[in-house]
Amino acid sequence: MQSNQELEGFRVELRDWLEANCPAEMRGGEASESSICWGGKNFEFASDAQRDWMERAASKGYTVPTWPVEYGGAGLNRAQEKIFKEEMDRIGARSPLDSFGIWMLGPALLHFGSHEQKLHYLPPIARGEIRWCQGYSEPGAGSDLASVQTKGEDKGDHWLVNGQKIWTSYADKADWIFALIRTDREAPKHKGISFLLINMEDAGVETRPIKLISGASVFCETFFTDVKVPKHQIVGTENRGWDVAKYLLTHEREMISGGGQGLSGGRALGAVLNESLGEGQEMETTLRADAMRCEVDALATGLTLERYKDQAEAGTGAGDASAMLKYMGTELNKQRHELLMAAGGSDALEWDGPLGNRPADWLRTKANSIEGGTSEVMLSIVSRRVLGLGA
Amino acid sequence: MANLVMTEDETMLADAARGFLDKSAPVKAFRDLRDAGKTHDAKMWKEMADMGWAGVLVPESAGGSDMGHAAAGVLAHEMGKTLVVSPFLSTAVIAATALRNVSDARAEKALAAIATGDVTYALAVDETSKFNPEATSMVATREGNGFRLSGKKTFVVDGALADRLLVLAKTDDGLTLFDIPADRAGITRNAQNMIDARDSARIDFDNVEATGEDVLGQVDSAMSVLKPAIEAGQAALAAEMAGLSAGAFGMTVAYLKERKQFGTVIGNFQALQHRAAHLWCEIEVTASAIVNAGRLLDEDPDNAIMAVSLAKARATSTAQLAVQEGVQMHGGIGMTDAYDIGFYMKRARVGAEWLGDYGYHANQVAKHRGF
Numbered sequence: 029m030q031s032n033q034e035l036e037g038f039r040v041e042l043r044d045w046l047e048a049n050c051p052a053e054m055r056g057g058e059a060s061e062s063s064i065c066w067g068g069k070n071f072e073f074a075s076d077a078q079r080d081w082m083e084r085a086a087s088k089g090y091t092v093p094t095w096p097v098e099y100g101g102a103g104l105n106r107a108q109e110k111i112f113k114e115e116m117d118r119i120g121a122r123s124p125l126d127s128f129g130i131w132m133l134g135p136a137l138l139h140f141g142s143h144e145q146k147l148h149y150l151p152p153i154a155r156g157e158i159r160w161c162q163g164y165s166e167p168g169a170g171s172d173l174a175s176v177q178t179k180g181e182d183k184g185d186h187w188l189v190n191g192q193k194i195w196t197s198y199a200d201k202a203d204w205i206f207a208l209i210r211t212d213r214e215a216p217k218h219k220g221i222s223f224l225l226i227n228m229e230d231a232g233v234e235t236r237p238i239k240l241i242s243g244a245s246v247f248c249e250t251f252f253t254d255v256k257v258p259k260h261q262i263v264g265t266e267n268r269g270w271d272v273a274k275y276l277l278t279h280e281r282e283m284i285s286g287g288g289q290g291l292s293g294g295r296a297l298g299a300v301l302n303e304s305l306g307e308g309q310e311m312e313t314t315l316r317a318d319a320m321r322c323e324v325d326a327l328a329t330g331l332t333l334e335r336y337k338d339q340a341e342a343g344t345g346a347g348d349a350s351a352m353l354k355y356m357g358t359e360l361n362k363q364r365h366e367l368l369m370a371a372g373g374s375d376a377l378e379w380d381g382p383l384g385n386r387p388a389d390w391l392r393t394k395a396n397s398i399e400g401g402t403s404e405v406m407l408s409i410v411s412r413r414v415l416g417l418g419a
Numbered sequence: 420m421a422n423l424v425m426t427e428d429e430t431m432l433a434d435a436a437r438g439f440l441d442k443s444a445p446v447k448a449f450r451d452l453r454d455a456g457k458t459h460d461a462k463m464w465k466e467m468a469d470m471g472w473a474g475v476l477v478p479e480s481a482g483g484s485d486m487g488h489a490a491a492g493v494l495a496h497e498m499g500k501t502l503v504v505s506p507f508l509s510t511a512v513i514a515a516t517a518l519r520n521v522s523d524a525r526a527e528k529a530l531a532a533i534a535t536g537d538v539t540y541a542l543a544v545d546e547t548s549k550f551n552p553e554a555t556s557m558v559a560t561r562e563g564n565g566f567r568l569s570g571k572k573t574f575v576v577d578g579a580l581a582d583r584l585l586v587l588a589k590t591d592d593g594l595t596l597f598d599i600p601a602d603r604a605g606i607t608r609n610a611q612n613m614i615d616a617r618d619s620a621r622i623d624f625d626n627v628e629a630t631g632e633d634v635l636g637q638v639d640s641a642m643s644v645l646k647p648a649i650e651a652g653q654a655a656l657a658a659e660m661a662g663l664s665a666g667a668f669g670m671t672v673a674y675l676k677e678r679k680q681f682g683t684v685i686g687n688f689q690a691l692q693h694r695a696a697h698l699w700c701e702i703e704v705t706a707s708a709i710v711n712a713g714r715l716l717d718e719d720p721d722n723a724i725m726a727v728s729l730a731k732a733r734a735t736s737t738a739q740l741a742v743q744e745g746v747q748m749h750g751g752i753g754m755t756d757a758y759d760i761g762f763y764m765k766r767a768r769v770g771a772e773w774l775g776d777y778g779y780h781a782n783q784v785a786k787h788r789g790f
Contacts, residue, residue: 110420298790311790320781323788328733331707335423342424352700410699411692415672418687 030107039111046115049084051077056120061246061392062385064126068159070201085124086155092130095138099146100154106341110334128197129153129160131283133206136223136276140264149225162280163193163207163226163250164273171405173208174217174270178252180209180224187211187224189232189255195399199235199248202228206276209257212267223269225261226252242391243379278350280400285333285350285357297323297364304371304383315370322363329356348413355406358396365390421714423707429493432486436497439470444503446666446759449616452504458610458618459580464505468536472507476515476651481530483515488651489713492658496709499662500669502762504617506539509577512655514540517585517596517648521636529583529598541581541601542652543572543622544645550775552587552594552645559588559595559629566590566634568597568605568627576773578620579610585635585648586624593639597629604628615762615769647720650727653774654712657727657734660770661709664702664734664741667763671695671745678750691748698744705730705737728775728783735777738767 030038054077063074065082073079085091088102093112095101104112116123134153137146152158169176178191189209199205205226212220226233232255237245264272297319301311311319333353368376369390375382376390397403411417425433443463452460467473475491477483491512498507515533518526532538544552557570568588578584578601586597601608605627611619636644672695675686685691712730715723742764746753753760771777 296788320785328708335707338424407693407696410696
């Protein structure tokens with residue numbers, strides 16, 4: 029535990045650093061999927077400022093502030109992490125880098141990976157050099173994820189992988205994929221899965237974007253045809269990949285739950301709504317009432333996210349309660365975007381119209397309560413594991 | 420940002436409180452009190468005082484246990500679970516916080532009497548059916564060195580039986596808070612027959628004499644004393660309502676696991692599982708807002724207002740959902756007076772109104788968020 033004086037010293041130093049290094053263009057504004065800095069070999073930076081911000085942050089470990097320094101992070105403890113968040117929020121700084129490597133694979137590798145794997149895979153994630161995607165769902169394995177059929181045959185020094193994944197977000201832009209592969213077809217469905225890391229440039233990997241209701245193609249289909257995956261590219265134990273998958277899902281769910289702005293420290297919904305109104309226009313009464321309710325719920329849900337992090341620090345993890353965070357956070361984010369559309373009125377009805385990405389962002393949020401486990405799956409997890417209802 | 424996990428001391432306090440209340444104040448105790456037509460249990464309040472609960476916000480120098488607002492919330496939460504009737508909020512939280520913000524010998528004496536359980540208070544602020552202290556119209560007219568109070572107050576919680584009243588009235592250049600005995604000449608108290616079977620009164624003030632001594636804090640600046648007192652009360656009431664939600668929810672989930680229909684326990688039906696799970700999520704989220712409000716009142720009381728309103732708003736919406744789902748999932752038996760869930764519904768409705776309803780507090784939050 030550090031003294032308050034040391035923590036305040038950290039705050040002052042951080043504030044000065046942010047002031048000097050976070051470009052003005054990277055401050056403020058409503059977050060949009062299109063404004064995210066994803067990194068990776070195929071990523072095209074939207075501006076020099078975006079690149080500068082990512083590179084400067086990475087040089088200090090601030091793209092992954094809580095990861096250990098040797099793996100590319102800044103090694104911040106919980107108290108420092110809170111200060112980091114407060115100072116970022118204070119100037120409205122955008123996240124310098126977001127990726128599935130940071131949100132999902134990183135935490136799983138930190139928990140299940142060998143030291144060599146961590147040294148090999150984590151720093152390129154932290155520097156934004158390698159972008160990962162997630163190979164979980166299949167056409168026949170959606171909510172029933174553990175029934176994945178993509179198979180890996182043991183060929184001695186490698187697995188020969190064949191099958192198809194779907195909803196592989198940004199697979200067409202990713203450099204690597206972490207995937208659930210059935211390596212034992214005889215075992216019960218949860219006991220025959222391995223968690224493999226596969227290079228998207230390998231022979232036999234093919235990906236096709238799927239056009240979505242938002243007009244974008246963030247989701248893809250990914251096909252594996254006789255792909256050779258070396259044995260050292262497994263995380264955790266052979267046939268115990270479900271443990272890794274579940275652990276990663278709890279992080280994915282926390283990430284998605286906090287994905288919407290305004291959960292804590294983000295911009296107030298009302299302020300954003302006010303900006304959408306024309307000059308001299310007052311916010312209509314029912315819209316304001318709905319916005320107040322959404323704001324109250326978002327602030328309390330944001331506090332809950334923080335409370336669970338405090339608990340994790342104290343040694344009692346969120347566990348199955350991450351399902352609650354995912355459910356509450358995503359339903360709220362959908363509401364938030366419904367209100368943003370209502371505030372925008374007819375201006376919000378044009379693709380790339382006066383409000384830019386607003387309609388596309390609105391449609392994108394509809395996936396929030398489906399991806400990473402649907403709201404209904406989350407409620408089933410809570411009722412079974414937390415409340416002890418049902419068989 | 421405050422740490423939102425309960426401390427070891429708080430967990431111990433909650434366990435101790437639960438142990439005492441399960442024995443001395445289960446819901447059955449509330450039912451017996453109601454059936455006897457009573458709204459106060461003097462013996463139990465004395466026991467609570469002996470355990471340091473009445474003095475939870477009274478400085479040790481005045482004989483209190485001085486445990487702070489988060490701890491007061493822990494106690495209120497446990498009391499809410501089993502619908503415990505006591506003057507805790509009016510006296511130990513609201514009046515004690517007001518008195519604590521006044522530093523004179525008289526306030527010190529009053530705090531000491533609160534800590535021992537020898538005096539109870541009620542806050543007389545409301546004049547219309549909605550909470551709005553700023554719009555007070557009751558007048559305190561200057562007369563010599565003192566004042567004359569005339570006007571009406573309503574929904575004075577614990578007001579029919581309290582020994583003393585904190586009365587908010589208009590003076591020449593603002594609002595002034597008076598601390599007067601409830602039996603002073605000119606005061607008429609009419610007990611209200613409340614849906615939650617607790618003490619509340621309409622009180623008429625007819626030319627009631629008040630001296631300069633009776634003023635709490637400064638003339639014309641009631642809010643410097645009253646604002647922290649009201650915020651403390653709102654936060655503790657929110658904690659009570661969160662406890663109430665947990666109590667109603669616990670009963671409901673237990674019922675889902677025991678009631679059989681169609682040859683199986685009804686908790687096996689997904690329609691009910693998902694409703695119960697959603698309610699649990701709401702209760703979890705509200706719990707964070709409650710802890711946060713208690714922490715801020717202890718650590719940064721001048722800037723706690725948004726956290727307090729967030730807690731009261733969330734506690735209100737969650738309690739109302741908990742009792743409605745509770746009655747619905749109990750089915751017909753939930754409608755009977757013989758079954759306890761209806762008590763929770765009625766208390767939740769009163770708690771929703773007291774010290775500002777959902778709209779009042781959501782509006783406060785919105786204002787602090789700039790819209």
